[in-house]
Amino acid sequence: MGSTSVTEMLGGWERGARALALLDAARERGYLTFLSEPRTAEEVAEFAGYSAGEVLDALVAQGIAVRVDGKYQLEGQLAGALSAGAPVDFAAQIERAALLARQVGDVVRTGASAVTAGESVVIARSVALTPNDAARGVVTQILDAVPEMRDAITDGHLLDVGSGVGGFVLTTASLLPGLRATSLELVPEVAAVAVERAKALGVTDRVDIRAMDARDFEALTPYDAVFWAQPFFPEQTRAATLAMIRRSLRPGGILLIQQLDAEPTDDDARAAFTLPRLVARAQGLPFARTLDELVAEIEAAGFALVRTLDIDLGRIALLRRPEESREG
Incomplete structure (x- = not known):
């Protein structure tokens, strides 16, 4: 752990997990499609069916959306990755990232990670x-x-x-x-x-x-x-x-x-690499x-x-x- 405290490490893990949960929920709820065009807070609230100000603040804070001239829209690179003209299905890649997090837990708890037919579709679309x-x-x-x-x-x-x-x-x-x-x-x-x-x-x-x-x-x-x-x-x-x-x-x-x-050569990347490897080897x-x-x-x-x-x-x-x- 070096000079990083246990509390700091937990905070980093927690922030990453929360950000992925936010991004995947935004995908599932349709925010990522709706915000492909600039929207006012009132338009977002009407779309969501509830006052979505805190959600919008969180999306902006995590770099998922931006606020320009009082309107909200997806961050530019993310919008491009999610566009119909992109060569791969980035929405499926987001869903697969959330799936991998669940699969890691399955492997740790049971030593295995079964894949449903629906999850197979997500994986296939993502690659x-x-x-x-x-x-x-x-x-x-x-x-x-x-x-x-x-x-x-x-x-x-x-x-x-x-x-x-x-x-x-x-x-x-x-x-x-x-x-x-x-x-x-x-x-x-x-x-x-x-x-x-x-x-x-x-x-x-x-x-x-x-x-x-x-x-x-x-x-x-x-x-x-x-x-x-x-x-x-x-x-x-x-x-x-x-x-x-x-x-x-x-x-x-x-x-x-x-x-x-x-297998990456960078230490940080190698640490992250162990998680998909854990799931793949279990399968x-x-x-x-x-x-x-x-x-x-x-x-x-x-x-x-x-x-x-x-x-x-x-x-x-x-x-x-x-x-x-x-x-x-």
Whole structure:
């Protein structure tokens, strides 16, 4: 603890917990949407159904909102992150942060942290691209960095394993009209969100979204490329999932993965890092495995490394199924 007293430490923890509770409640109650435009205190009170002066003071004090010319609105960066044009669902990220706080408590109390279907939707939304122009820019960066992927799927077949709400596959389908894809997602409620997004984008004729265990998938024809959302696959499922991916790829077909989390080097960041790691490990997930470790795991399943890349979005690896008969 150094020179910081126990009382000061508790105060810091308490302030952080209260601020997150305020932000998540504001999200849940609709304040973050309502304050996307400047509002008077009277307008906020009418929206809330009660005198909201103290709530507004708290939102301003915590940097969630600002008061300009007698009106209240979201702080600028937060407003941008919550806008419809943002590449990710920041509201879901707020909800997931509150969920993680509850999960930490579950693990400490019971040693486990079960996830409901509704919570799975929150998690999936929080990490997925929202198919829009900004997200298409993100996917374009990935395809520019990995031209083999673009070449394979421009008029080819993509298998998206652990698709979540379809952020990558649906955004990519909206970019590449010749793409045909199959999306595999374990949780039906999560897959249902992906289906609704596909309908909104008009790509249901090209993206087949299936709610199923990826280990049980049998490809009728080989795929040209696979994107595997590996961070969300528990240890006991990974070997069988990789075997399925290998069976599903054509000889020479490619597999793209991303290292989603990395252990920080900064002491303060490392301390915070222990909490999501606590939850992930309790759920059997391989949290923050290094890219070298991931590559070794996949190579052991019969793939050959093409290369690893460091891009603005993080570390990724491109691997290939060796050129051989599909039965090999």
